Amino acid sequence: MENTPASNFLQTIITEDLASGRVREVVTRFPPEPNGYLHIGHAKSISVNFGLAEANGGRCNLRFDDTNPEKESQEYIESILEDVRWLGYTWDGEVRYASSYFQQLYDWAVYLVEKGEAYVCDLNAEQAREYRGTLTEPGRNSPYRDRSVQENLDLLARMRAGEFEEGEKVLRAKIDMASPNMNMRDPILYRIRKVPHHQTGDEWVIYPTYDFAHGQEDAIEGITHSICTLEFEDHRPLYDWFIEHLPVDSRPRQYEFGRLNPSYTITSKRKLKQLVEEGIVAGWDDPRMPTVSGMRRRGYTPAAIRKFCDMIGTTRSDGVVDVAMLEFAIREDLNENAPRAMCVLNPLKVVLTDYPEEKLESISAPCHPSREEFGQRELPFTRELYIDADDFREEANKKYKRLVLGKRVRLRNAYVIEADEVVKDGEGNIIEVRAHTIPNTLGENPEDGIRPRGVIHWVSVRAGRRAEVRLYDRLFTDEAPDKGENDFLDSINPDSLTVVEQAWIEPALADAEPEQGYQFEREGYFVADRYDHRAEHPVFNRTIGLRDTWTN
């Protein structure tokens, strides 16, 4: 995998650390909590963490930060593993779990208690909030702050033994209730949760908080650069506090970068989960979802996602990235790598009156306009064809480069035809166009010098196959569905999915492998649905339309 030596502030830090000898090797980690599916924002984090390790000859771990069993599940673990692999990354060694360090974390908690730097607090959640103060007022010390080491040790052991109920007691670090940084106001290290954990079962009834766990997990694994997003910046002093006050044998450092916010998209796990649970989308992997699995099903490729992550860069500024950049990345990949095919989405029958009824001609056409190695495919050509209804008008001005009554058009990869008359139903709708072929125009221009006005795609009525095509559009109509007071559900795009039940495809397409991407010429990029596509019932999803610069 080519890795552009992405120059960003993190690489600068790493380069200096390597040069100064602060670290001998770069070790990063991607630490998802298994409480939802990975989305495009995670893809950026993955790209940053694995990318930096790779670019510097280092390693990157995959570690589940599973410290809150209430919200986590094995299903999420499996989806995350699959997504990271699909994106093309290989983590160092085995998959890690924060939960496998629970005993070590507990021992360190005991260590802090023994040093008089942590205490068991009996304040309930509401009281704790009151004691914590506000952004502008300092907090007050908990009345339980000065318990003896002996008592704290006893209480902590009993918390672990399950002698207290949830919410009754917590273990807190003794730092500074007057700190302007809320995170330093005696943060909670352990809380009681009498729920089974997906990895440790019922072994524990107390669980460490993110703050008490994350840095130590990094230290245990020898992480040199612990990279996270901006909202954790205020936690860094606490992260460092634990590393300094605990007998850990490695000194990881935390660095933060700006989160990815694509326009017309939401990346809040909570809200994505809501879309799934309320049935607004078909699931976490619905092609309209910004999840890795959704994008996969939509037809995005790992290469395109990685390219996009490279394009947007890694900085500490917080902005909205135009989804057009993501769309550019997938178009660029598919333009280069997707075989071409023809599919008529809105069929209108054309009868070539000069073409014999029984005749079936097999026309060989290239699978890609510039990559010969893609080979050729056979296109059956017959008297009756389907073209797209939008590609025919009874009359039109010169700017309309398609079929017009009395005019000529090139059938892609086949003959030039000329429209002679239209057949309408009782309501005046055009139901058929009668036309004739211009002789010797297969691969040649008309001998009379009259050039066709354009090129349109087609599929044989007799030899073509019916297909279901799902046309996806952006899920939200608002550029920032999440912004300020906006309720993201108010800007759901009612037309984000249009199912075309009777599209017509060239026969070879029925045998497409699931997940194979194609360019349906003049229409866009499509992918054979990962789950529903079958030769007997072809199903294609529109990944993204072709760039369209046609201005009326």
Place this chain on the structure above:
RNA sequence: UGGGGUGUCGCCAAGCGGCAAGGCACCGGGUUUUGAUCCCGGCAUUCGCAGGUUCGAAUCCUGCCACCCCAGCCA
């Protein structure tokens, strides 16, 4: 009225005292059996604002403004 951040073209983003890279988008033109691709060309006398230092500033200093994050026993 606390603390932590960020402000360079519509969007992303280089730049780190020597006189504004690149990409996306957009706008022209050329090629084309995809109104696609490709190819050429255009697109910030200006870097949130105001002062100051300097021969010289987006880059240094001062002040101001805007936006983001923090008061979960979530991560």
